[in-house]
Amino acid sequence: xxLDFFEPVYLAKLAGLLVPAVGETIYMVAAATLLAxxxxxxxxxxxxxxxxxxxxxxxxxxxxxxxxxNILRSAPFxxxxxxxxxxxxxxxxxxxxxxxxxxPLVISTAPFVARIVETSLKExxxxxxxxxxxxxxxxxxxxxxxLLPEARxxxxxxxxxxxxxxxxxxxxxxxxxxxxxxxxxxxxxxxxFRTDIMLITIAxxxxxxxxxxxxxxxxxxxxxxx
Amino acid sequence: MIEIENLSKxxxxxxxxxxxxxxxxxxxxxxxxxxxxxxxxxxxxTLVRCLNLLEQPTGGRILVGGQDLxxxxxxxxxxxxxxxxxxxxxxxxxxxxxVAENIAFPLEIAKLSKAExxxxxxxxxxxxxxxxKANAYPAELSGGQKQRVGIARALALKPEVxxxxxxxxxxxxxxxxxxxxxxxxxNITLGLTIVIITHEMKVIKEICTHVAVxxxxxxxxxxxxxxxxxxxQSPIAQEFVASVFPNELPVELLQELSExxxxxxxxxxxxxxxxxxxxxxxxxxxxEVKVNILYGSIDHLRSTLFGSxxxxxxxxxxxxxxxxxxxxxxxxxxxxxxxxx
Ligand SMILES: Nc1ncnc2c1ncn2[C@@H]1O[C@H](COP(=O)(O)OP(=O)(O)O)[C@@H](O)[C@H]1O
Ligand SMILES: [Mg+2]
Numbered sequence: 014x015x016l017d018f019f020e021p022v023y024l025a026k027l028a029g030l031l032v033p034a035v036g037e038t039i040y041m042v043a044a045a046t047l048l049a050x051x052x053x054x055x056x057x058x059x060x061x062x063x064x065x066x067x068x069x070x071x072x073x074x075x076x077x078x079x080x081x082x083n084i085l086r087s088a089p090f091x092x093x094x095x096x097x098x099x100x101x102x103x104x105x106x107x108x109x110x111x112x113x114x115x116x117p118l119v120i121s122t123a124p125f126v127a128r129i130v131e132t133s134l135k136e137x138x139x140x141x142x143x144x145x146x147x148x149x150x151x152x153x154x155x156x157x158x159x160l161l162p163e164a165r166x167x168x169x170x171x172x173x174x175x176x177x178x179x180x181x182x183x184x185x186x187x188x189x190x191x192x193x194x195x196x197x198x199x200x201x202x203x204x205x206f207r208t209d210i211m212l213i214t215i216a217x218x219x220x221x222x223x224x225x226x227x228x229x230x231x232x233x234x235x236x237x238x239x
Numbered sequence: 240m241i242e243i244e245n246l247s248k249x250x251x252x253x254x255x256x257x258x259x260x261x262x263x264x265x266x267x268x269x270x271x272x273x274x275x276x277x278x279x280x281x282x283x284x285t286l287v288r289c290l291n292l293l294e295q296p297t298g299g300r301i302l303v304g305g306q307d308l309x310x311x312x313x314x315x316x317x318x319x320x321x322x323x324x325x326x327x328x329x330x331x332x333x334x335x336x337x338v339a340e341n342i343a344f345p346l347e348i349a350k351l352s353k354a355e356x357x358x359x360x361x362x363x364x365x366x367x368x369x370x371x372k373a374n375a376y377p378a379e380l381s382g383g384q385k386q387r388v389g390i391a392r393a394l395a396l397k398p399e400v401x402x403x404x405x406x407x408x409x410x411x412x413x414x415x416x417x418x419x420x421x422x423x424x425x426n427i428t429l430g431l432t433i434v435i436i437t438h439e440m441k442v443i444k445e446i447c448t449h450v451a452v453x454x455x456x457x458x459x460x461x462x463x464x465x466x467x468x469x470x471x472q473s474p475i476a477q478e479f480v481a482s483v484f485p486n487e488l489p490v491e492l493l494q495e496l497s498e499x500x501x502x503x504x505x506x507x508x509x510x511x512x513x514x515x516x517x518x519x520x521x522x523x524x525x526x527e528v529k530v531n532i533l534y535g536s537i538d539h540l541r542s543t544l545f546g547s548x549x550x551x552x553x554x555x556x557x558x559x560x561x562x563x564x565x566x567x568x569x570x571x572x573x574x575x576x577x578x579x580x
Binding site: 138140141143144145146147148149150151154158159162163165236238239 | 291293314316317318319320321323324325327329331332333334335336344345347348349376377378392396402
């Protein structure tokens with residue numbers, strides 16, 4: 014079979030491969046990013062508020078949390094994925110497939126999210142936090158009503174960066190049977206020397222990444238009033 | 240209203256200790272506009288931040304409305320803070336909220352109902368002249384407008400005390416004046432006690448009733464504004480007064496004048512009624528000295544007239560003595576700048 018894009022059979026076959034792969038990728042990215050934020054966002058908040066001079070300074074919490082995050086972040090995703098296989102199997106029932114890939118994705122993304130969130134929240138000027146304290150705001154009110162809303166544009170940009178990096182990780186997960194576009198590229202593009210499928214997969218990934226970035230930038234711009 | 244007793248604050252860090260406040264004691268009466276002036280690094284911000292415990296004092300007590308704040312923590316402290324408004328040099332508004340939402344912020348913190356918040360915000364917007372800007376974001380406002388939002392926000396919970404840390408230092412002179420006028424109006428209409436931290440004597444001159452001079456972590460002078468302007472005690476206070484009422488004569492002129500016989504250069508400062516009375520003509524008539532006016536200015540402290548005159552007096556020793564007697568009888572402070580005889 015050649016590279017004839019106008020051949021209906023070719024197109025149908027291509028769609029038959031691409032559509033489910035894109036679906037799997039989106040599923041993995043969305044689920045992993047969401048779960049990573051559920052885990053990583055509170056960690057990021059803890060990192061910031063426990064830092065010296067912040068609203069709940071606690072060197073012990075800050076140190077411990079920071080160290081755990083650094084250790085997780087220094088393990089390459091591919092190693093983490095393999096190392097986590099027993100836990101994944103215990104949790105999901107299997108270590109192969111799209112759903113199974115989500116667990117290591119979350120574990121590797123959550124610490125990244127914590128740092129990204131930390132960076133965003135540290136941008137909120139000290140004076141604004143101080144003003145809230147002078148009005149008698151509690152630490153919880155400061156987090157909910159000051160830190161998160163004031164940093165929202167930056168948090169959205171961070172989410173776009175995170176999501177894009179998860180797209181990259183899912184492609185890696187694909188290489189070990191995680192499904193999605195990465196899987197497709199390896200199985201067809203690499204193992205079966207189908208350069209056309211390799212190229213199309215890359216093109217689709219580029220489009221996905223662009224779309225996420227543009228959406229993130231547009232939303233951040235809309236939310237920014239400074 | 241506020242009593243500060245032996246307040247001390249030492250910052251300790253890895254590099255050592257900084258004594259920012261040493262044994263500071265002050266009594267700030269209810270309804271006063273109390274200015275605290277000092278040079279940069281004197282400890283002014285530390286002092287005002289101790290007043291609502293944004294900074295934990297190392298020693299001493301702070302009583303606001305009879306309540307010792309240093310004994311409070313957690314929820315009780317947060318509730319006490321709601322009764323102490325504060326405005327800042329850099330405004331510190333929430334960028335993600337509109338003007339109305341910024342003013343609503345402390346009301347939300349105090350957990351008022353939506354309807355109560357709405358009605359309080361509607362009340363406050365015109366008070367600070369921002370009714371038209373309710374839905375603007377801080378980034379769309381001028382510095383003066385931002386500070387008006389800061390004032391409305393600080394007043395939202397009807398505090399009894401308003402703390403201002405260099406509230407006009409980031410503003411141009413015109414805007415400074417309008418913000419100070421607003422603060423004075425609030426002081427008069429709401430009976431609010433205001434504490435103003437500044438390094439600018441013109442701020443003190445414009446609205447304060449009392450002043451304390453903070454120098455190198457200590458209070459070195461406290462007085463009413465009238466007495467500090469007419470009779471500053473410490474060299475620092477004298478410098479501050481001179482910064483708004485410049486009265487140094489050129490050195491050459493002083494030199495030349497001092498060579499003359501039977502000549503004296505005096506400075507008189509007069510306040511209120513005295514400023515509008517014909518002092519000079521009566522002086523000449525009463526003591527028969529010759530009077531040469533070297534420098535004169537008239538201004539106001541708050542709303543009282545305040546004037547300063549530098550005169551060259553010529554005459555016999557008796558005539559000069561008569562002149563002094565006359566001026567004293569008019570209740571004027573006389574300072575001899577140069578005695579030529
Ligand atoms: N958070 C802090 N940590 C250490 N030193 C501080 C801190 N804040 C202020 N200082 C020091 O305390 C002194 C008084 O500062 P400050 O109260 O800000 O003075 P002012 O407002 O009169 O300029 C200065 O020497 C300053 O360096
Ligand atoms: Mg200061």
